[in-house]
Every structure is written in C-alpha cells, then in structure tokens.
Amino acid sequence: QVQLVESGGGLVQAGGSLRVACAASERTFSSYVMGWFRQAPGKEREFVAANSWSGGRTEDADAVKGRFTFSRDNTKNTGYLHMNSLQPEETAVYYCAARRDGDTIYVGYRMYDYWGQGTQVTVSS
8 A cells, every 4th residue: 555645836927837746655657757736726637747657757737837847756756846937726635646566657646545634835926
C-alpha cells in the first residue's frame, strides 16, 4: 500500500507561483506513474499533469502547458508540481496520485491506484 502525502498548498495572488509536493512511502516509487489532479467545488476531478519515470515522459493538460512543470526526485520518493501564472479559476484541491503500471500515462482519475489527501490551493484575484 502506497501512502501519498501532499504539502505546499496555500494562498497566492493571481499571476503568482506556488509549488506543491507529494511524498510517497514506497521505495520503488520510480516504477509508478505519478499524477497531479485538481478538483474545484462542484466540479469533477481533472487531470493536470503526470510523469512516467520508466517511460521517460511527462504529459500536461492543455490548460496548464507552459505554466506548470512536473518534476520528480526518486531519491526522495517525492514529486513536485511547480505552478506559475496561477489564475483564480485554478483554485481547487490539488491531489497527487500513483499508478502501479509505470509505463502508461492516463488522464482519467479512475485509472490511478493511490491518492493523497489533497492540498488546497487558493488563487485570489
């Protein structure tokens, strides 16, 4: 059972930056696909970005391309989402997720096996 713990959320002004982190308990974390999702009140959970370490690639949602960057430090079993130029409509709970199949990146949240508790990101106008 993989445990994921997010941190780093908070309040930021529109146009600002924030970094959220996700620490995993699993030592073989590098074999997992790791993803970031977000969910605003009353909306469905949506894909933000994901990384396949074994596949050597990252995918980003169109809405965040060029502004959000996924990074991963497997020595620390930690993934990061660096968010720039944040907008108020991006206020949401941000979740990290992990999938045991480490080669294929899925954008559907139901394809992930493990979830963190989420961290709130609030962007003020």
